[in-house]
Every structure is written in C-alpha cells, then in structure tokens.
Amino acid sequence: MYNRSRKVVCPQCRGDNFWKGDPAPTDMLVCRFCKSDIVTYDKYIHNFIRGEAARMLAQFMETDSEHDLAMLKHALSQPHMPKPQRTPRSLRL
Secondary structure, eight states: SSSSEEEEEEEETTTTTEOOSSTTTTOOOTTTTTEEEEHHHHHHHHHHHHHHHHHHHHHHHOOHHHHHHHHHHHHSOOOOOOOOOOOOOGGOO
C-alpha cells in the first residue's frame, strides 16, 4: 500500500477517522465522533487509487510551455548538427 495517511474525514461532522490494522474489504468505517457510517474499506481503496492515478497523470501531463519554448529556440539557434561519423570497417561488429 502507498505510504500515505489513511485518514478519512467524516462528511457529517468533519471529524478525522483512521483505518486500523488490516480491514476486510466489506468493513465499514464508523465515525468515532458522531457514530455515522462513512465508507467501506473497498470503496475507500477504490477512491484512493482513482485519486492517486489522477494525481500522477496530472503530474506527467503538465507541460512547461515556457521551458519547452526556450529549449526549442536554443536548438534552432545552434548551427547545423554535424553528420555522424562512419565507423571504420575494421571496428564494426
């Protein structure tokens, strides 16, 4: 499991609740303050994975247009790239 907090906020009273031990998928988290049902462990994991996947996709999908444009300008400002040198036949595999 990810090394993240397993804290769940109660939608009724906004109290902080935590999963303890290794709950079964059907175990329900009950608020320790107002005693209302919050979420099953299966649904909690499902929502957590979806949120983590969305966060990771957003992290890799973000573009730094200013940085990309600066790299492109730098590459275009360079003289023509040298042609690759041929390897002598005696050194080829």
